[in-house]
Amino acid sequence: MGQYITTHDFYHSYTDEPHATRRKEMLKKYPEIKQLMGHNWRMAIQVVISVFIQIIVAILLRDSSWLKLIFIGYIVGGTINHTLSLALHELTHNLAFGHARPYCNRLLGFFANLPLGVPASITFKKYHLDHHRFQGDEMYDTDIPTYLEVYLFSSRIGKFFFLLIMPFIYTLRPVFIFPKPIHILEIINLIIILIFDGIMFYFFGYKTTAYFILSTILGLSIHPISGHFIAEHYVFKQGYETYSYYGPLNAITYNVGYHNEHHDFPYIPGRNLPKIRKIAPEYYDNLPCYTSWTKVLYDFVMNDNVGPWARVVRSTKSGRDGVVSQQEYELKLKTIVKEAHKRD
Numbered sequence: 513m514g515q516y517i518t519t520h521d522f523y524h525s526y527t528d529e530p531h532a533t534r535r536k537e538m539l540k541k542y543p544e545i546k547q548l549m550g551h552n553w554r555m556a557i558q559v560v561i562s563v564f565i566q567i568i569v570a571i572l573l574r575d576s577s578w579l580k581l582i583f584i585g586y587i588v589g590g591t592i593n594h595t596l597s598l599a600l601h602e603l604t605h606n607l608a609f610g611h612a613r614p615y616c617n618r619l620l621g622f623f624a625n626l627p628l629g630v631p632a633s634i635t636f637k638k639y640h641l642d643h644h645r646f647q648g649d650e651m652y653d654t655d656i657p658t659y660l661e662v663y664l665f666s667s668r669i670g671k672f673f674f675l676l677i678m679p680f681i682y683t684l685r686p687v688f689i690f691p692k693p694i695h696i697l698e699i700i701n702l703i704i705i706l707i708f709d710g711i712m713f714y715f716f717g718y719k720t721t722a723y724f725i726l727s728t729i730l731g732l733s734i735h736p737i738s739g740h741f742i743a744e745h746y747v748f749k750q751g752y753e754t755y756s757y758y759g760p761l762n763a764i765t766y767n768v769g770y771h772n773e774h775h776d777f778p779y780i781p782g783r784n785l786p787k788i789r790k791i792a793p794e795y796y797d798n799l800p801c802y803t804s805w806t807k808v809l810y811d812f813v814m815n816d817n818v819g820p821w822a823r824v825v826r827s828t829k830s831g832r833d834g835v836v837s838q839q840e841y842e843l844k845l846k847t848i849v850k851e852a853h854k855r856d
């Protein structure tokens with residue numbers, strides 16, 4: 513997995529991230545994996561159902577007490593909104609309608625974004641692809657906590673608050689440490705959300721919009737599904753920087769728990785990720801993994817050897833001018849998928 517030098521904060525690696533190497537080796541050994549590449553339009557059905565459930569629940573709760581609103585916002589709304597945020601993750605990779613129809617993916621992203629209460633679809637895409645291209649990169653991977661976060665949230669109580677305010681951290685960190693120009697689609701995303709929130713507020717009252725925002729905040733903070741934020745890349749076992757989760761919550765989260773598999777093959781839809789492990793078990797069965805995201809959250813707080821510093825980082829190899837654009841990256845993925853199917 514590479515050579516690591518442990519400092520008082522991060523794990524510094526002086527080798528490339530492992531997924532590209534493993535992907536090349538696996539495709540050579542198991543060319544049938546290429547058949548799993550593509551997209552899964554069926555995920556749109558889950559998105560549509562989730563959005564309408566949230567709208568109906570919000571309307572039903574328009575006259576409820578704040579205690580009831582918060583309770584249902586955590587149990588029901590938090591679960592659904594978190595799954596919708598993971599739908600945005602799939603759509604970031606164009607996995608609903610493929611790279612040939614990027615605007616179909618974006619339109620579904622706008623729709624999935626509605627109950628979240630705040631615009632996220634386009635901005636998330638803008639930064640998330642960098643996480644795949646430059647995993648662990650000190651400049652470009654905005655999934656890596658800052659030194660300020662390490663300083664503030666290293667104690668047990670600090671780590672608890674880190675989880676509590678995780679939605680705000682993940683939203684604001686990229687904007688502050690690696691600001692990018694605002695894209696016109698981000699403005700469109702904002703307008704759509706403002707119109708939707710305004711309609712819900714006008715016809716059903718302020719508690720409907722409050723329900724959406726509470727669901728997002730509660731669902732992406734200390735919530736069982738939020739365990740994936742920690743499970744994916746925080747180092748619980750030295751020598752490994754990506755971890756998979758093989759548990760029941762994968763059924764409603766587009767198999768995001770299959771995270772080693774996802775980073776190895778980011779152009780394979782979540783529906784097909786378990787098939788990678790079945791085809792090539794020797795590449796995954798010996799890797800550390802989890803079966804409970806809730807336990808991951810508990811261990812993160814209680815384990816004094818794990819905290820915001822427990823991430824693998826690597827030095828930036830090139831200046832910003834040398835980085836391929838998002839469009840070039842997507843074109844490369846599209847070409848890989850097309851050539852893979854053509855060869856077969």
